[in-house]
């Protein structure tokens with residue numbers, strides 16, 4: 001009996017030591033943790049999700065990887081070399097050192113740190129109105145043609161270059177932050193809006209003699225999209241009235257004053273999948289486009305597979321039409337008639353087509369592997385004499 005108990009204690013002890021070894025091997029120092037969090041945000045979250053629940057890339061939570069019997073070496077091999085199935089090889093391409101790949105392999109085996117929520121008050125704290133509306137020019141202060149201005153994101157410099165397309169001159173460079181994802185032009189053409197992957201939005205006034213930042217706010221901790229209200233008609237004049245930001249984290253969108261970026265209203269996009277009706281905490285807003293024919297912003301809720309028509313004409317009684325389409329929605333844009341919105345459901349190899357007039361899905365098109373259309377491109381085919389939209393495939397090589 002005594003021997004049996006002794007043996008049991010020994011076994012437990014050895015197992016305990018092994019478990020301890022495992023924990024020590026994975027344990028990250030505070031410094032490693034903050035470095036890994038930053039790399040994860042920059043390099044992984046876009047595809048695998050902030051909570052690692054998966055989107056374009058599969059779920060890579062600690063529990064999932066454990067269930068697959070993955071260890072640090074296996075995961076390191078994925079991160080270093082990538083796969084033909086869409087996982088980039090970060091060491092192979094020189095984007096990461098072998099040590100960083102090792103750190104990331106350990107990081108994904110510990111539970112994901114959950115980033116904080118963000119309320120309207122949190123956003124207001126970061127809101128800077130550099131130049132109030134009444135201190136801005138009342139007419140363009142230069143003779144340039146703003147219709148032909150180009151905004152170019154100088155990503156690593158953290159700036160936007162404003163270029164005059166007529167004269168090819170550099171008109172101004174404006175600080176917009178290091179993680180800028182896109183620039184959008186306002187409905188009137190007067191402003192550029194930038195949105196960073198860190199959720200920072202900047203408003204640039206193109207009427208100034210030297211276009212400059214007039215307002216900024218950090219709306220979320222991770223974002224991809226911004227657009228501005230573009231409707232002017234019987235229901236009111238909303239040109240440049242509201243800006244809307246679509247967040248990856250927290251999963252929500254924010255309606256802001258279009259001329260000052262003052263945050264006005266937050267709406268959660270956490271929801272249920274359109275087909276199986278399962279709850280998705282990380283149901284993120286990916287692409288967004290403003291309607292010209294109705295006072296609406298059309299946005300997609302990526303993981304849930306919905307396209308939402310958000311009617312901004314009455315913020316107190318906000319109307320949202322939720323159109324069932326397909327998962328996981330990524331980017332997209334208008335067809336040539338500006339009536340149909342085409343968005344990629346990249347994991348199902350489809351493009352979904354929604355009619356902005358009836359607010360219903362009208363078609364789904366089978367595509368090649370992982371469509372990634374950007375805003376979409378259209379041209380008129382000389383033989384068919386009709387507009388043809390384009391969408392490149394991320395998962396296929398052109399031969």
Ligand code: HEC
Pocket residue numbers: 039040043044045046047048056057058059060068075078079083084085086087088090104105108
């Ligand atoms: C461009 C999108 C993309 C990015 C960015 C990306 N991944 Fe992946 N990842 C994928 C895809 C797609 C797969 C599935 C590959 C396959 O099956 O061939 C994958 C697979 C993996 C796997 C294996 C999962 C499994 O179940 O087999 C791990 C681990 C992983 N990624 C970790 C990471 C880490 C860590 C980063 C950041 C350093 C990262 N990924 C960045 C798309 C991405």
